[in-house]
Amino acid sequence: MNPFDLKVKNVGEYIMRWNDLDTSPYTKEDIDPYTKARIILMNGTEFEMVKFGHNFSRHCNNNELRCELALARRIEQQQQKAIANLKPLNETLLETTISYEQLAVDLTAFLAQRCLDKNLKKALDFALLEDFDHLYRFSNLLEHDYKIKAEKLVGGYTEIMPGRPTIAHHRHPYDTIKTFSDIKNIDIQSLIDTHIITAAEQQTMNFYMNQASFYHNDYGKRLFTEIGMVEEDHVSQYGSLLAPNVSMLECYLIHEYVESYLYYSMMENETDKTIKKLWSIFFEQEVSHLQASNYLLQKFEKKNWQEILPTGEYPPLLKLQSNIDYVREVLKNTVNLTGDHEDYIPVDKLNEKDKFIIYQNIVNKPLSAVTSHTFIKDYIEKHGKDYRFEVDIHPIKSLQNREKDNTTVGR
Numbered sequence: 001m002n003p004f005d006l007k008v009k010n011v012g013e014y015i016m017r018w019n020d021l022d023t024s025p026y027t028k029e030d031i032d033p034y035t036k037a038r039i040i041l042m043n044g045t046e047f048e049m050v051k052f053g054h055n056f057s058r059h060c061n062n063n064e065l066r067c068e069l070a071l072a073r074r075i076e077q078q079q080q081k082a083i084a085n086l087k088p089l090n091e092t093l094l095e096t097t098i099s100y101e102q103l104a105v106d107l108t109a110f111l112a113q114r115c116l117d118k119n120l121k122k123a124l125d126f127a128l129l130e131d132f133d134h135l136y137r138f139s140n141l142l143e144h145d146y147k148i149k150a151e152k153l154v155g156g157y158t159e160i161m162p163g164r165p166t167i168a169h170h171r172h173p174y175d176t177i178k179t180f181s182d183i184k185n186i187d188i189q190s191l192i193d194t195h196i197i198t199a200a201e202q203q204t205m206n207f208y209m210n211q212a213s214f215y216h217n218d219y220g221k222r223l224f225t226e227i228g229m230v231e232e233d234h235v236s237q238y239g240s241l242l243a244p245n246v247s248m249l250e251c252y253l254i255h256e257y258v259e260s261y262l263y264y265s266m267m268e269n270e271t272d273k274t275i276k277k278l279w280s281i282f283f284e285q286e287v288s289h290l291q292a293s294n295y296l297l298q299k300f301e302k303k304n305w306q307e308i309l310p311t312g313e314y315p316p317l318l319k320l321q322s323n324i325d326y327v328r329e330v331l332k333n334t335v336n337l338t339g340d341h342e343d344y345i346p347v348d349k350l351n352e353k354d355k356f357i358i359y360q361n362i363v364n365k366p367l368s369a370v371t372s373h374t375f376i377k378d379y380i381e382k383h384g385k386d387y388r389f390e391v392d393i394h395p396i397k398s399l400q401n402r403e404k405d406n407t408t409v410g411r
């Protein structure tokens with residue numbers, strides 16, 4: 001599929017009516033967990049598009065171009081509203097959070113398994129174990145505060161057990177900045193996958209930035225605050241991989257290409273008929289944005305899409321699915337890694353002077369104020385053991401004990 005070959009209408013002909021934005025919310029008891037994950041992913045993709053479009057416009061001195069950006073951006077906003085309205089009112093903040101972390105796990109694992117770029121692959125495997133641990137901590141909060149088992153929400157497709165413990169995720173900001181890719185060398189799949197995961201992690205970051213203070217009790221608020229800081233780390237990591245040697249217009253075209261690719265992937269994999277229809281409508285809209293961005297690139301920079309994308313053909317489509325074996329494998333091999341400048345190394349190779357140790361000694365003091373740990377500790381005291389959903393024994397021996405929260409793995 002090459003979206004540059006498709007025939008579509010002009011961007012402005014896709015402006016929607018209020019009724020089109022008033023989509024019917026799904027029923028939370030019946031919805032497929034991956035339909036929820038797709039909704040979150042596409043909501044986050046639209047957030048990125050809107051943020052990028054505003055930024056571009058503020059750094060642009062040409063009103064003709066700024067008008068075209070504003071027109072497409074208005075439709076991105078309409079798409080975002082229609083997607084956001086799919087979430088039912090009776091889905092709580094914490095239930096939505098479980099879906100955010102499930103998406104983080106299964107999207108990251110999917111991208112890591114097909115990854116051709118070694119820097120991106122390392123980054124994906126690294127953050128995978130952290131969002132996996134977030135899912136576990138939030139699931140315990142869900143069981144504690146609502147008596148709901150998160151395994152139901154994730155449909156049993158994703159395990160719920162400790163990953164690299166959250167207390168070990170707090171790294172010095174310098175250690176989040178990795179080696180950026182070069183637009184001339186990166187393969188198209190890795191290029192778009194870096195954009196996809198950056199937007200998805202950014203959406204989790206946005207969500208926690210807005211929602212943390214709305215949680216109805218103190219330890220919940222503190223857990224959202226702590227994990228929210230880790231999402232800042234993840235967004236810094238992935239954002240640092242993006243190729244900086246593109247113009248804003250070239251980057252705009254890449255963004256539209258990513259959007260069209262994602263809607264096409266969502267549409268092909270969607271099991272809910274009504275939502276599938278929505279993805280297909282938005283796919284067509286995105287193809288019109290993409291073709292318009294190419295027209296702008298030709299007009300203002302005298303370039304063509306072929307100079308940025310080696311081929312217009314979509315890579316294999318993105319699929320959200322269960323990745324239990326892969327996550328276990330990565331856990332087994334890399335749970336003890338931490339960030340070290342542009343790379344990742346086993347934490348026991350560090351010494352007192354390394355930034356990770358220095359940063360840990362600042363933020364995690366005293367240990368009794370690290371809620372990701374104390375919450376599980378208190379939960380165990382109350383219930384005898386933590387809440388998990390494991391299909392087999394935990395692959396890391398020191399994380400098998402359900403009666404004691406581990407604070408040493410990865411730090």
Ligand SMILES: [Fe+2]
Nearest residue numbers: 046076079259
């Ligand atoms: Fe869009």
Ligand SMILES: [Fe+2]
Nearest residue numbers: 101104131134
């Ligand atoms: Fe996370």
Ligand SMILES: [Fe+2]
Nearest residue numbers: 131201231234
């Ligand atoms: Fe994350």
Ligand SMILES: [Fe+2]
Nearest residue numbers: 256259286289
């Ligand atoms: Fe778009």
